[in-house]
Amino acid sequence: MKLNHDALTLIGRSREILEEAASSGQRVYGLNTLLGSGRDTIVEDKSILSYQVQVVRYHNSGVGPYLDRAAARAVILARLVGFSRGGSGVRPDTARFYAELLNRGVHPAIPAEGSVGSSDLTQLAAVAAVALGEGEAFDADGTLVPGAKALADAGLQPLTLAAGEALSLVSANSYSVGVGTLVLLRLRHVAELADVALSLSLEAIARYDGGGNLSPFSPAIQAAKAVDGQRDSAAAVRRLLGGGWLEDVRPGVSVQDALSFRAAPQTHGAFRSLISDLGKALEVELNGRGDNPLVDVGSGLVVSGGNFQPTQLALSFEVLRLALAHVGISSERRIAKLYPPQRAIRAKHLAAATDKLGLAHEELPGLLWYSAAGLLAELKFLAAPATLGAPTLSADVEDHSTLAPLALQQLEKSLEAAEKLLAIEALTASYLLLEAGAAQPLGKGTGAVVGRLADVLADRPSAPDLVERARSGLREVVQQLIESEGGEGW
Known part of the structure; x- marks a missing residue:
């Protein structure tokens, strides 16, 4: 990781502007004033450097489980990207x-835990504390060690902060x-997985219930309504089923499947569109300057503002949990429709095993349907708003917060539940397709998935x-299918 010349030049100019403001006697929030309700209380010149350490220590008060290595690195990288935008006023050396x-x-x-979403103060203070040779860190073996030792083991000397840098280190939404960017990658996978599970269920329901009508996925239907995510979902299903028997017109096929099948492109498509919106919100944050106070290189001014309030991002986290619940509802209903034929198959095999071998037939655990129902209940519960619950803080000066971190953490839980639910659907459909044998060829994509789950x-x-x-296994095979289409989805 290396900052290029242009970024370092911009950071240096930003620092010069901050220092000029300080030397002019201008009151600058967090540089020569206290924070929050103490915003109009001056910090004496002789105390400004010691005040930097106080700011870091004061805010290093988060609670809860520690972030894993990937998440911790994402936090540091996001803050480093913020420095490079020239709004923070930190030194290039910092x-x-x-x-x-x-x-x-x-x-x-x-x-x-600890941030209310008006800058992720506690998470960033934990990073800053280690930079100062305080706090705690994990060594290569995953053991918790003092921050000073972690720096020494890495060959680094503790950082000494200059005036105003403490607030610059902690005042951002880097968590x-x-x-959120790591979660975006998981969301994209789940969107692909939803179409995989749906495609498998279409083939299974076609064998056992005369369903599997592909007309709702046709280009004609998708062209009738301009929703990019919907069109992409339907196209993914067509590609997954391509080369299989469902492509042929079947005289006995049902005129219309249940809505969990028929309207799945609309449900999955809305989910895909909201994922795209999250990507745009993250792009805004990464390319923007969320610092307060903001060092504006263009005007040479240091100004207070509210760009640290990531409301658009927080609302994207919110609405995606609702979308995941809808994806889950459709998936659970499809699973329920697949289970009756599975019960019939189970009865047949149990009878055969009893008559011929005296052994019980090993099958897909029957109560996975119940597990799916429980996961769906969790998804519905997690869809409730998270961003509306913050109280007022700091003597009613900080009287609105986004709770973006809480919304993000709830989204992570929703993702976990949704991926399990969709895996159960894929397992259920694959089990039935394997039991049915190879009388009719599966689609090229669905065949690869069934082969992987057969193992x-x-x-x-x-x-x-x-x-x-x-x-x-689904993560692996989905990635392989995407790569087979040039990395752009199938």
């Missing part, structure tokens, strides 16, 4: 130091932006292990 935290693998112990089912693992192994 920005370089943060780059070295990444380059040398320093993993600060960052508590996940919401950095970890998982053949080992007959316990239900928890079955779902986890299915999730892992």
Whole structure:
């Protein structure tokens, strides 16, 4: 990780403007004033440098589980990107130091909880504390060690902050932006997985219930309504089923399937569109300057503002949980429709096993349908608003917050539940397709997925292990399918 010349020049000019403002006697929030309700209280010149350490220590008060290495690195990187935009007023050497935290693998112990979404103060203060040689970090073995030791092991000397830098280090939404970007990647995978599970269910329902009508996925239907996500979802299903028997016109096919099948492009498409909106919101944050006070290089001024309030981002986290609940509703209903034929198959095999071998037939655990119902209930619960709950803080000066981190953490939980639910759907449909044999050819994409899940089912693992192994296998095969289409989805 290395900052280029243009970024360092911009950071340097930003620092010069901040220092000029300080030397002119201008009151600058957090530079020579206290914070929050103390915004109009001056910090004496002789105390400004010691005040920097106080700011970091004061805000290093997060609680909860620590972020894993990938998330911690995402937080540091997001703040470093913020420095490079020239709005923070940090010194170039401070920005370089943060780059070295990444380059040398320093993993600060960052508590996940404590931010109300008006800058992720506590998470960033945990990083700043380690930079100062305080706080805690994880060593290469994952052991919690003092921050000073982590720096020494990485060959770094603790950072000494200059005037105004403490607030610049902690006043940003780097947790919401950095970890939100990692979540964006997971969301894209789940969007692809939803179409995979749907495609498998279409083939399964066609074999056992005369369904599997592909007309709702036709280009004609998609052209009738200009929704990019919907069109992309339908196209993905057509590609997954391409080369299989569902492409042929079947005289006995149902005129219309249930809405969980027929309107799936609309549900999955809305989800895809909202994922795209989240990507745009993250892009705005990464390309913007959320610092307060903002050093505006263009005008040479240092001004107070509210760009640290990531409302657009927080609302994107909110609405995606609602969308995931709708995806989950459709998936659970499709699973329910697949289970009756599975019960019939189970009865047939049990009878055959009893008559011929005296052995019970090993099958897909029957109560996975119940697990799916429980996961759906969790998704519905998690869809409730998270961003409306913050109280007023700091003597009613900080009287509105976004709670973006809480909305993000709830979204992570929703993703976990949705991926398990979709894995159960894929397992259920694949099991039925394997039981039906190869009388009719599967689609090229769905055939690859069934082949991968057949290996998982053949080992007959316990239900928890079955779902986890299915999730892992699905990640692999979905990625392979995407790569086979040039990395742009199938």
